[in-house]
Amino acid sequence: MTSRIASAIALLALAAAPAWIGSDYYLNVLSQVLIGAIFALALNVIVGYGGLVSIGHGALFGIAAYAAALLLNAGYGHFAAIVFGLLVTLVATALFAVLSLRASGIGFMMITLAIGQLLWGLAYRWVTLTNGDNGINLAARPQPFGLSLAGADAFFYATLLVFLAALVSMTSFIRSPFGESLVGTREQPRRMTALGFSVWRIRFFACLFSGMWSGVAGLLFMYYNQFISPHAMSLSASAEALLMVIAGGSGTVLGPIAGAALVVIMKFVASAYIERWNFVLGAIFVFIVLVMPEGVLPGSARLLGAAWGKLKGADARA
Amino acid sequence: MRALEIQGLTKAFGGLKVTRDVNLSVEPGERRLVIGPNGAGKTTLFNLITGELRPDAGRMSVFGQPLDDLPAWRRAHLGLARTYQIITLFPKATLAHNVCLSVLGLSRARWRPWGALAREQAFDARARETLAQVELAHLAGRRLSETSYGEQRRTEIAMALAQRPRLLLLDEPFAGLSLDERNDVRKLLARIPRDVTIVMIEHDMDVALELADRITLMHFGEVVVEGTRDEVVAHPRTREIYLGA
Numbered sequence: 001m002t003s004r005i006a007s008a009i010a011l012l013a014l015a016a017a018p019a020w021i022g023s024d025y026y027l028n029v030l031s032q033v034l035i036g037a038i039f040a041l042a043l044n045v046i047v048g049y050g051g052l053v054s055i056g057h058g059a060l061f062g063i064a065a066y067a068a069a070l071l072l073n074a075g076y077g078h079f080a081a082i083v084f085g086l087l088v089t090l091v092a093t094a095l096f097a098v099l100s101l102r103a104s105g106i107g108f109m110m111i112t113l114a115i116g117q118l119l120w121g122l123a124y125r126w127v128t129l130t131n132g133d134n135g136i137n138l139a140a141r142p143q144p145f146g147l148s149l150a151g152a153d154a155f156f157y158a159t160l161l162v163f164l165a166a167l168v169s170m171t172s173f174i175r176s177p178f179g180e181s182l183v184g185t186r187e188q189p190r191r192m193t194a195l196g197f198s199v200w201r202i203r204f205f206a207c208l209f210s211g212m213w214s215g216v217a218g219l220l221f222m223y224y225n226q227f228i229s230p231h232a233m234s235l236s237a238s239a240e241a242l243l244m245v246i247a248g249g250s251g252t253v254l255g256p257i258a259g260a261a262l263v264v265i266m267k268f269v270a271s272a273y274i275e276r277w278n279f280v281l282g283a284i285f286v287f288i289v290l291v292m293p294e295g296v297l298p299g300s301a302r303l304l305g306a307a308w309g310k311l312k313g314a315d316a317r318a
Numbered sequence: 319m320r321a322l323e324i325q326g327l328t329k330a331f332g333g334l335k336v337t338r339d340v341n342l343s344v345e346p347g348e349r350r351l352v353i354g355p356n357g358a359g360k361t362t363l364f365n366l367i368t369g370e371l372r373p374d375a376g377r378m379s380v381f382g383q384p385l386d387d388l389p390a391w392r393r394a395h396l397g398l399a400r401t402y403q404i405i406t407l408f409p410k411a412t413l414a415h416n417v418c419l420s421v422l423g424l425s426r427a428r429w430r431p432w433g434a435l436a437r438e439q440a441f442d443a444r445a446r447e448t449l450a451q452v453e454l455a456h457l458a459g460r461r462l463s464e465t466s467y468g469e470q471r472r473t474e475i476a477m478a479l480a481q482r483p484r485l486l487l488l489d490e491p492f493a494g495l496s497l498d499e500r501n502d503v504r505k506l507l508a509r510i511p512r513d514v515t516i517v518m519i520e521h522d523m524d525v526a527l528e529l530a531d532r533i534t535l536m537h538f539g540e541v542v543v544e545g546t547r548d549e550v551v552a553h554p555r556t557r558e559i560y561l562g563a
Binding site for chain 1: 368370389390391392394395399400402406407408410415419420422423424425427428429430431432433434435436438477481
């Protein structure tokens with residue numbers, strides 16, 4: 001019950017954000033938090049629930065954006081571009097999964113790193129297709145049902161809708177029989193096999209689900225910037241997403257959202273003061289690993305719980 | 319048709335032959351006890367049957383269905399269930415959830431990415447019913463990590479039973495249990511109906527002997543003696559290898 005009230009309040013606060021934020025700049029930051037959150041939620045499916053750490057997800061994020069941007073610049077409409085972008089992402093994710101699921105643990109991580117770097121290299125070097133480092137510019141954002149998404153408010157609401165869809169789909173996914181099976185393969189792959197679950201197939205479909213939402217985040221990112229460049233697929237982009245998941249609390253629904261807020265806001269706040277804002281982010285990460293290795297959200301809950309227990313203990317003694 | 323038929327099964331790890339030309343046939347409904355000193359290849363035999371390991375040579379079939387290259391997970395769908403020597407369960411989950419996952423393993427619903435598993439009445443009912451069978455119904459809502467070793471062992475057996483297997487492989491079901499717990503497990507195994515065939519590895523001869531119809535004695539990867547309980551116990555090789563004459 002309390003959690004329902006809390007989510008209703010959070011939802012209202014988000015829906016009213018353009019009113020209380022009052023500045024396009026900060027509203028845009030919030031839009032980026034939401035885009036980051038969708039990406040982090042997507043990555044969390046395999047990192048948090050599947051126990052498979054990918055450091056190549058930036059490639060899936062970027063490939064959706066590139067596929068859609070190329071189609072748009074070839075004169076196709078937004079709808080076609082979005083559908084095409086997601087289809088390309090699904091196919092790419094399937095290949096990505098077939099290659100990397102030959103291993104788990106460190107092996108999986110290394111293969112995803114290699115594939116990520118490979119696709120980043122393609123985006124960077126295949127200049128005739130991707131325009132290399134200069135990236136691809138987009139003329140305009142889409143106008144679904146005639147509503148222009150050009151303004152910060154409108155784009156924020158569109159992002160919020162997609163974010164809510166992602167959130168609902170994640171929550172129902174992890175409680176579902178399939179989601180529970182995925183968690184089972186993280187905990188006891190041997191046992192799950194003996195029980196009749198195909199661990200490989202479960203992981204494969206989890207990758208597809210994760211890849212699809214990564215693609216959605218990539219499309220939003222492309223529309224937000226009206227621009228896509230190889231930087232979106234770089235190792236640091238993948239690492240940043242992983243940082244969101246781990247810092248926020250992997251294997252929880254709210255953790256990656258908190259992580260995304262932390263990373264994106266830090267990026268904006270810190271980069272206003274220091275050029276090397278990654279340094280600050282690194283320091284925060286070290287703090288999190290030392291004080292609450294399970295992530296900011298579960299960690300804070302634990303620390304608050306402990307503090308509350310002490311207070312009560314003090315009361316009882318007094 | 320045999321419940322389990324194994325012919326010429328061979329497996330080597332490098333130069334070490336852990337399974338040497340093993341032949342084994344178990345009749346439907348039989349209780350077969352597999353004994354032998356450490357390193358005799360008993361658990362390896364189980365791992366070959368369940369498909370966790372691939373044999374180098376030999377053929378196996380379960381109820382007439384050849385196993386050959388069948389992936390391990392598909393073998394569960396043929397009615398093959400097992401327990402492990404070292405308990406491998408889901409410690410953070412409740413007993414009911416552990417058994418529920420087991421029921422889910424054979425259901426098509428395991429592919430469904432929507433609707434909460436916890437709200438699946440049929441799964442939950444079956445899980446609780448099976449837990450009642452092993453006398454753990456009262457602990458259904460407790461986390462596995464908060465139960466005793468004996469209760470965990472019974473949960474593991476419940477997970478196997480929940481799948482309504484035709485062939486049940488038990489790898490040292492009495493290992494590490496106290497005398498009372500051993501008694502509980504013995505009674506529980508004795509209650510399993512005869513439409514379930516059981517192959518059991520066990521060191522504890524006192525409890526295991528009375529459950530067994532036939533006994534297979536393994537030594538250095540080979541089947542040394544096989545026969546009825548009395549035959550094997552009386553056999554000189556058994557005394558020599560296992561009972562330490």
